[in-house]
Structure formats: structure tokens, C-alpha cells
Amino acid sequence: MEKRGLAFYLLAAFFALFVVFLYGPTITIALLSFQGPRGNLTFPMRGLSLHWFENLFDEQMVGDFAGSFGRSITLALIVMLLTVAISLLAGLAFRRKFRGATVLFYLTVASLIIPSILISLGIGLLFAVMGLQPTWWGSALGAHLTWTLPFGVLIMFAVFNRFDRSLEEAARDLGASPFQTFRHVVLPLITPSLIGVGLFGFSLSYDEFARSSMTAGSDNTLPLEIYGMTTNVTTPVLYALGTMTTMFSLAVIFVCVTLVVVLRRK
Amino acid sequence: MSPSQNSDARRISLRAFAPHLLALPLWAVLGVFLAVPILMIVMVSFLDYDDAGLIYTFVLDNYRDQLGSAVLWRTYFHTIQFAVLVWALTLSIGFTVAYFLAFHVRTQLWQMVLFQLCAIPFLTSNIIRMISWIPTLGRNGLLNQALAASGVIDKPLEWLLFSDFAIVLAFVHLYTLFMVVPIFNTMMRIDRSLIEAARDAGAGFWDVLRNVIIPLSLPGIAIGTIFVVTLVMGDFVTVRMMGGGQSASVGLMMSNSIGLLQYPTAAAQAMVLLITVLLMVAAILRVVDIRKEL
Secondary structure, three states, X not given: OXXXXXXXXXXXXXXXXXXXXXXXXXXXXXXXXXXOOOOOOOOOOOOEOOHHHHHOOOHHHHOOHHHXXXXXXXXXHHHHHHHHHHHHHHHHHOOOOOOOHHHHHHHHHHHHHOOHHHHHXXXXXXXXXXXXXXXXXXXXXXXXXXXXXXXXXHHHHHHHHOXXXXXXXXXXXXXXXXXXXXXXXXXXXXXXHHHHHHHHHHHHHHOOOOOOOOOOOOOOOHHHHHHHHHHHOOOOHHHHHHHHHHHHHHHHHHHHHHHHHHHHHO | OOHHHHHHHHHHHHHHHHHHHHHHHHHHHHHHHHHHHHHHHHHHOOOXXXXXXXXXXXXXXXXXXXXXXXXHHHHHHXXXXXXXXXXXXHHHHHHHHHHHHHHHOOOHHHHHHHHHHHHXXXXXXXXXXXXXXXXXXXXXXXXXXXXXXXXXXXXOOOOOOOOHHHHHHHHHHHHOHHHHXXXXXXXXXXXXXXXXXXXXXXXXXXXXXXXXHHHHHHHHXXXXXXXXXXXXXXXXXXXXXXXXXXXXXXXXXXXXXXXOOOHHHHHHHHHHHHHHHHHHHHHHHHHOOOHHHO
């Protein structure tokens, strides 16, 4: 193997700095969320405690944390299931030519590049004109899907573009019905990708702010609640909340990655 | 017709119809929650309003008031400045990171691990990632403490947080990933023998970069550019949170109109923003052909 030159070490150092830049701020608030009761938003640490994590459940301090957390998780789960199902079906559809395929494809791409605030405003207006109350499980659900579906559909697009069709032909030659072929040949092969789509659907919905801002109605989702807090909460309880939600997101990612690794081993 | 032929015929027509059925849920969601809402914005942008609500007449005032206001033009200029600056920064950082991952990390396992390391923050909360700059950039933050301790400054810098600087920093922090992923993808598809051939022909490091790697990475660069530019142009959260009310952007202007319940104004602003963004995307697609990437 070629000896590593100066370029490698310079680039590796640059990459390391980039990773510090990506993760450094998150680590600082993780540390500061363990501040003692008299600590404030910046270093130094004044003692070490779980004080601010206990405060999370004090409604007077942070508002409706438990309620908004529950709503966000429920919404994220619904978005995840719908994103996986709809992307898979659309991915299968795009394997063959059909009328309107091009229009649908461009609509999907448009969904990705049209600024979130427009989607939020448009859905808000639509509900207002029709006399409907916006809700987190209705209008916000739709708004989130316009963000998660393009990712899901484009991932399925890439998956099926690289899919070896001879495997299906073999199954068919052996007498499998189209459904059997799908269930026993196609599905097991694409399951890791579907988990990836699910992870995207869940995480993007769970963290979405802009598309919820005009569509969530009277009950806040967690990002809306956190945003509201930034204007009036000036204690490390804000960091405790940040640390909690980030740990939750990392746990979800960890579960999905583990699932994929286990499936690939089999 | 025998029964078996009949069922065959039915199966064939079902087969021909199957893609339409499979695509139906996607059509439904994008129709109801994307196409109709955008048409709604178009409609409302031509309506009049008063304190009681919308008035269903056809007026061009919302556009006329807007396009005639100096504030709008200044805000657009400011937002485009953000977009260009953030684009240049995310592109240089993203390209360098992708280049390192694609050409200098030798095993596939390490490539995957380091790539995931860059991608994970994308799946965490943007709002929390913005908040997380407070301990570093704040008045008594790490940066000011360090600069004061080393004697570079004698009173804390006030412009680190709640400023255009903080806004650009947060954008770069949030969106560099959108450059890394597509550029890394195109770089992984570059045939390594092309680079060897160039080297054998006497090309140096910069020649290979300029004549082989950059041209072949252009589709990835274009996709990353589309993401970054559209995200920055439409942003209102980052500018509000990191600017602390000191800065303006097109998205924030819209969000303020919405807050004041001036929906027709907001809708007209939305249309101008949409057309601007689509023109920018069209311009990028004219320069680079990304169809091979899809």
C-alpha cells in the first residue's frame, strides 16, 4: 500500500476539526445541563446535579413538556409508518412506466425544494378557508409528510434502480405468485432500506419546526414548545431539555442501525 | 370466452392498472398537502383584507405594495448575501470533507463509519443545535473567556451571538451535511482508473483535482447547492433565533406578516419567494445536468 502523504494528515486534521465543530456545541450543553442549582447558561460549572432534569417536569418552569413530548412521539410514529408504506408503494409503482409518472416525480422533487414556510402557510390558509381547525394529527401530519415523503421516495428510487431483477425472475420461474415473489424475495432484500426510510420519517417529523408552526393548532409539538421556551427561559433547564431530546434521537438512531446490522448478518 | 381466459384478461388489466394504484397514496398526500396549499397561496395573494378577515375580490395591491417597497429589496439583497456566503462556506467545507472520505479513507468500513458520523446530527433537532451555541458564543461564553484570558480583548465581544455572524455560523453548522452527502456520493462513483491514468500522464495533485475530480463531482455539487440555497432563502427560524431580532430575511418578513394576520401580504411575499427560488434552481440545472444522479 502507498505511504500516506502530507495531504492525508492535513485532510484528516481538517475532518477532525469538522467533527469537533459538528458535535462540540452539543457536548457543551450536555455538560452544562448537569449544572448545580445555582449554575447558569455558561461555564464555569457551579457544582454537579440533576436539578435541571428534575425541573423538566415542573409545569411552571417549562410549560407542557410531557404533553408535547407525547404528541411529538405519536406524530413521529404515524409519520414513520405512513412514510414507509407510501414510499414503498410509490417505489414499486415507479418500477414501471405509467401515465403521470413524470409529473408525480417532479411534484415529489418540488416538495423537497419548496421552502417549509410556504407549505406551512398554504396548509394553514387551506384549513382556514375551509373552516377546519388545524391539529397536530391532521394538518401538521400532512405538512410533515411533504418533507419526509420525498426523502423516502428518492431512497426507494435509488434502491429499485440498483435492484437485481433476475432474482425475481428466478422466483417466478420456480412458480411463485407475484405476491409470494414480493413477500419472500423482494421484501427481505429491501428491509434494511425500509428501516432507513422509517428512521428518516421518524426523526425529521420529531424535530420539525417550520412545517408545524402554522399547522399544529392549539396543542404544541415538542419543537414548538422548545422554541417558545427560548424566549422566556434563561436557566439550564433549556439545556436539560436539549440533552433529553438529543439523547432520545440518538437512541432511535442506535436502535435502527442495530436492526440493520443484525438483518445484514442473517 | 372460457373462464380461464376471462380471469387472464382481468389479471392483465389489473397489472396495467397496478402502478396507478400503487402511486395513488403519494398522489393523494402531495395533492392535498402540497399542490392545493400552493394554489391556495396563489389565490389568497390576489385577495384584499381588513381587520375582519379576507375580502373575496381580485386586487394586485399585495404585489404592488410589496414590489414598490425599498424594505423588500433590501431584505432580498440581505437574504441573497446570506445564501451566497453560506453556499461558499458549505461548499468548501463539504467538498473537502467528502474528498477526504472518498479518496483518503481506505477501507469501506471506516468510510461508512466516518460518513455516518457526519450524518447523525441531521437527525437531531435544529432548534437544539442552535441553542447549543449559547455557551460558546455568549457574552460570558467560552470564546470570550478564552480571548479575554489570552489578553486579545479586554471587554467581551458582543457580536458573537445574536448577529449576522451567528446566523451564518448556524447555517454552516446545520447545512454543510447537505453538501457532504451528494458530493460524497458522486465522488464514490468516479472511476479510480481515470485518476491513475491522469497521474501516469504526469498530472499533479491540482491538475487531477481541477480536470478530473471537480468536473465529475459537479452533479453532486449542484444537488448540494440546490439544498443549501433553497433552505437559506426560505429560512425564518435560524435568522430569528441567531439574529436575536437584529437581522432580517425574506422568510422572517413573511413570518412577521403571518403573525400580524396579514395573510394576503404573506401570500404575495410567498409567491415572490417561490418564483425567486425556482429561478435559482432552474439556473443551477442549466449549468449542471443532474439527471444521471437520479
